[in-house]
Amino acid sequence: MGQLRIGMIGYKFMGKAHSNAYQSLPMFFPQAIKPEMSVICGRNAGAVSQAAVQLGWSESVTDWRELISREDIDLIDINAPSNAHKEIALAAAHAGKHIFCEKPLALTLEDAREMLYAAEDAGIVHMVGFNYRFSPAVRLAKKLVESGRLGTIYHFRAWFLQDWIIDPEFPLVWRLQKEIAGSGSHGDLGAHLIDLAHFLVGDIHEVIGMSETFIKERPIATEMTGLSAKGSKDDPKGPVTVDDATLFLARFENGAMGSFEATRFAAGHRSTNSFEINGSLGSVKFDFERMNELEVYFTSDDEDVQGFRRILATDPTHDYADAWWPPGHTIGFEHTFIHEMLELSSAIEEGRQPEPNFRDGVKCQAVLEAVERSIDERRWVNISEM
Amino acid sequence: MGQLRIGMIGYKFMGKAHSNAYQSLPMFFPQAIKPEMSVICGRNAGAVSQAAVQLGWSESVTDWRELISREDIDLIDINAPSNAHKEIALAAAHAGKHIFCEKPLALTLEDAREMLYAAEDAGIVHMVGFNYRFSPAVRLAKKLVESGRLGTIYHFRAWFLQDWIIDPEFPLVWRLQKEIAGSGSHGDLGAHLIDLAHFLVGDIHEVIGMSETFIKERPIATEMTGLSAKGSKDDPKGPVTVDDATLFLARFENGAMGSFEATRFAAGHRSTNSFEINGSLGSVKFDFERMNELEVYFTSDDEDVQGFRRILATDPTHDYADAWWPPGHTIGFEHTFIHEMLELSSAIEEGRQPEPNFRDGVKCQAVLEAVERSIDERRWVNISEM
Amino acid sequence: MGQLRIGMIGYKFMGKAHSNAYQSLPMFFPQAIKPEMSVICGRNAGAVSQAAVQLGWSESVTDWRELISREDIDLIDINAPSNAHKEIALAAAHAGKHIFCEKPLALTLEDAREMLYAAEDAGIVHMVGFNYRFSPAVRLAKKLVESGRLGTIYHFRAWFLQDWIIDPEFPLVWRLQKEIAGSGSHGDLGAHLIDLAHFLVGDIHEVIGMSETFIKERPIATEMTGLSAKGSKDDPKGPVTVDDATLFLARFENGAMGSFEATRFAAGHRSTNSFEINGSLGSVKFDFERMNELEVYFTSDDEDVQGFRRILATDPTHDYADAWWPPGHTIGFEHTFIHEMLELSSAIEEGRQPEPNFRDGVKCQAVLEAVERSIDERRWVNISEM
């Protein structure tokens, strides 16, 4: 079995999730290549050095170019803010490193395509971090769709509802600045919904959307980490340059109808990442706040006992479940990353591209941007325009 | 088709539910004998006369003996307080009237038996008001058990949780006085659970229980109607002489294990009347607060999609549902009484005893009293002792 | 107190729901004018005569013009198929009769406006049958919005999901024919969502939609009643001329964002009529399949116990609940009509227009038609265009 020496850029929310995934993989999936947590990289020397200790990395550096130039690194893991993805990925590809990149792949479709082409030219393995695909319950949904057990798909509706910035005094963190984040709830939350739609239903044909920024100005953040931040109402204010909420309608290539909503202004929803699929033979419903569950309905059930089943995807028959705990013993958010790393390491070992890879990242970006264009131009936009 | 001229004694909570049932029966079950709402009876002339108008009765009287002696009455409906049941029922039976009697049938097992024997001697039709049997979802549970689709029954657990007297200032209404009500939550709520157990699982072999009166004294009620009442903390207090909560374990004749709990001190539970049955091939769960639903599990489901199904018992295949609204359009509490009256009128027309009848009332009373004895004597009590 | 002698046109699904409402009103709301169930009208003499007996009407006729011309009728209740609404309503208004008309008010906005103007000219009382406003849980939502307890409204999302025609062999009933029904799920189900949006959030500014007819041809129905019908796959087929599903996005006048979906192709959803509102201070969620419940969230709750509350709107404090049963004892679909008739009879007695009236019917129709135009012209349509 080969080696997988990792250099990771970024060490906040996603950096921790990835570190945990690398650390946990060997215990639960011993068949996978064991990732070596070699080097972690961040701009602040003190902070990244402390992160290295806490997160279990052998070494820390502050210059990502130096990291990429090292010969003892096989994979670059990019979880820096979105505006840094492209430059790092291009350099990593040119250096022949495999790449795992957090979503959204880039700030623009053009950048995303450049990243994909660079990765393909370099012949490296590339992956993008749509981690929700890796919930066992989502895999079960995928299996039911693919095997035809739900029949022809008529409807996909999905919503990712959060409330973390509903307080107008919540400060202006980087995720609320277009030049760094690219977009707001659209790219942060909607991107996940789009990827799930691609994964579960197929390609999208056309879209039309609407978006809103409810709170136009916020206190400039004095301190921030992960999703939390501190500010005060006496701080000077700056403009919010991304969307607080974006909704869109879609028609899929296969004729299914889609409805998407991403918002950070849904009071009471800490992180409701939810979808439902209705087909001619059945339906499925998923909500990430109860991520171990999938609700499933079959039209073929005996007529007196037809109803949505609440399935705990923790039985040995369910993807990944056998590696964990006995049936009924649930897993959590972080496990999606461990399964993601399993796919990555398997792909590297097998010499194939993992799923989702940069192609999926580009496809998602095309839809994100088509939605934005549809909003700007107030019209339906065909994905093939992009 | 024959006649069914009704004389009803009582006009509060249950009197209203019964009146509505008689009134609604012809519209939704036109095949049934149409009940004539002839005479309503109560002690307070003004109040009962007003009730006659509101509830749709042709006439009102204040003397139940007079009512029973009338030739133009076929059925006596008894929903007066529990301590009045026996005397009225005996007189009605002797007068050859059919009887519908609210639960609990009587204050004691001895009284209940006397009522049953009198009814049988008189050859009348008799019914007891265990209305929860008549929820379509409960009928579905019954059908699943009887048809063997749940296999051998291992467990029955049931709880009836309310919170209407959790406030210590709630006054001393008749339901809290042993000489009128017989018992507290045990006879009021537990009786329903016991009847459902008999209906769904079978006879009980032995029991052991415990009970408690958390609030020993309450203000004497100055006004009361139905379940609501008014008092104040400056009112003189009187002793609560019934149980606030009673729990018991049971072993069924067929070997199943039972757990029962009835309480009026479960904060947040307005009326959670809930049971679950576990068998070798499946399980069912019911909660009256969502009375249109039954949750059903089958061990024979495909292994990747095993889970409790939430079935809305509103499809044409479900008992009674076809008489009501399209699938997914729910019914409520009062409908259990309409279905109950359908069974009563059908039984009268067909010359058979309805289910549940006084035999079921006696059987329930035997268990109620066995539980009380088990509490007094702190030991297991066999139902055959009673 | 005045008289309210009713002539009702139509006697299927809605005719039964209305009849039950008229019959039940006096028992539960004795303060209201007692409706006289005078005359029922339908084209088939035998069937309507039988309906009169079952539903409790004194008389039956086959000619609605004759009915309208009678002096002993105060109110015309129109629940015939949608394409008959206009002609009957105009005639009734001209005859000075009050009108209760089922939704959708008319097949077109133009017709709806004509009906409104005729009613206003005639000075009659007019009401339109958006019955879901009359669920106690929906009233609670309204109260929370109006009192400001949810703050500024950011989001309204609503979906009405059914599956009653998911079987391609389900026949071509009148509800699937544009010339009779006007539209499909859009006017049947979407109309309710639009009215709830108007009721709960306010006027809609602009919309854009999409729709689909998944099954283009169906067996011609040989028999039909209410929502059920029989056909066979050997029957000749005819084209479905209405939408199976319609979705649209909306922007409200007050800046809130809206998402609407109505479909008859959501397997497992018998009648999921559901909405959620997110405001700056809280949220509410409603699902008609659990119509006694409202989920409510407040941002002001103590930080360690913030969560959606599941409220049973059966407490005395909730609208209408006091007329029914003790807390926790639920009501059903039909009760929305009883409450609707209470509003109607109160309005007549008080000499005011009830809510919702023809103005609301017109407003709903304007949005329905704006959505249709937005679909035809593939662009956002401003309601003021209509």
Place this chain on the structure above:
Amino acid sequence: MGQLRIGMIGYKFMGKAHSNAYQSLPMFFPQAIKPEMSVICGRNAGAVSQAAVQLGWSESVTDWRELISREDIDLIDINAPSNAHKEIALAAAHAGKHIFCEKPLALTLEDAREMLYAAEDAGIVHMVGFNYRFSPAVRLAKKLVESGRLGTIYHFRAWFLQDWIIDPEFPLVWRLQKEIAGSGSHGDLGAHLIDLAHFLVGDIHEVIGMSETFIKERPIATEMTGLSAKGSKDDPKGPVTVDDATLFLARFENGAMGSFEATRFAAGHRSTNSFEINGSLGSVKFDFERMNELEVYFTSDDEDVQGFRRILATDPTHDYADAWWPPGHTIGFEHTFIHEMLELSSAIEEGRQPEPNFRDGVKCQAVLEAVERSIDERRWVNISEM
């Protein structure tokens, strides 16, 4: 900060859960002493050596006495089958090692007490593995009880329902043999409920129970690991010597009433570990299958919005949550062990006993055995008898 060099005995289900906890602790709780995963011990040299590699232990041995005698070990972690606990714990205590022991502490109360006294005599730190105390949602329940926000506690009801041996062909694994496991569902599942009762409500005064072994004989297991095993119906059979289900009623010292049920025969319940507490001011409900959630009700809520709140215990204010992911991003079963190890390492560092420790293990054992006596002697048993 001190050292914590661990020697762990056992490497199956619990061994994996503990290993993961030791490995994850430093990343998420960097303030804790970092556990050194020094030596793992098992009887089968090949298997334990392989386990060492997979689970991340530096070394493996086959003789637990040798392990205990080593000077470079500070803590002995015992997760071998229950019948081995006592001998190992006594030896470890005599050797002055701290002990973490899985539940149930011992096969008998006498043994458990001997273990406690030995640990106390030796002055070591001792802990017992009631991991469910460490769910953030359970901690929130504890906080609400302790702070008085639920008022006087009236009711505790708890059930631990599983279905893993419902198939009669499931083989006779060690957990079904009294001499190894001590008891069946009672000691395995009921023990957790009893500990939660102690933790949340307080000491139990008296109990009465019933138990059953539904399937008396099973195929002798040919292979087993964790909770899964293989057999076939042609295998020779052996007697099941433990209970399949045990129920009991309890009265707490503080007057609260308790109901407990543990079964492995509840079809559809993979691992429903659930409790509810009702107090004079509020209630809480918990179900481990949705372990991130606590339902909470307060009688003091405004009267129109009273209902159970569904709280996701993932906010920064909730115990442990801040160390994990943003609000709404859930954790799973294994995290209870990580939090358990945090308590263990904190206690060691602070020189105090962790909670729960051997005292809690003994207290639990006393109740378990009192229940067994109450079953044997068919009478109420006072815990002080034990």
